[in-house]
Amino acid sequence: MARVSTHLLSVGILIVMLAVIWWWVTYRDVILYAYLSTKEAGLCLLGRSDICDLARTLCRGTPALINYWWGTFWIGVALVSASLAIHGPRRA
Known part of the structure; x- marks a missing residue:
């Protein structure tokens, strides 16, 4: 189980990091x-809203193919959480 937990944690952290980079590429301008x-743009990392869509539309520097999906x-967070749930609490 420790191996599965480690893999889930690694993949989850990687996906979260890629999501933040993808968000930055989309919302940088x-x-x-x-x-x-x-x-306000940071909230777009967590979910979709009309204000996020409007701001992205106004800033035409970002190609439509790379629009961030929240x-x-x-x-990524779910995978990290699952890895922590599988691993359980650390014992001293």
Whole structure:
């Protein structure tokens, strides 16, 4: 079980990191041109909203093929959580 837990943790962390990079590539110009604050754009990392869609649309520098999908972040979080649940608490 420890091996499965380690693999899930590794894959989960990798997916979360890729999601953050993908989010940054998509929302970088939105933040730099001040369409949204970093905090507001950060909420777009976690979910979809009309304000996120509008800001992305206004900032045409991001090609449509790489628009961030918020579900990627949550898939990574789910894998990390599953790995921690499988591994259980550490014993001293």
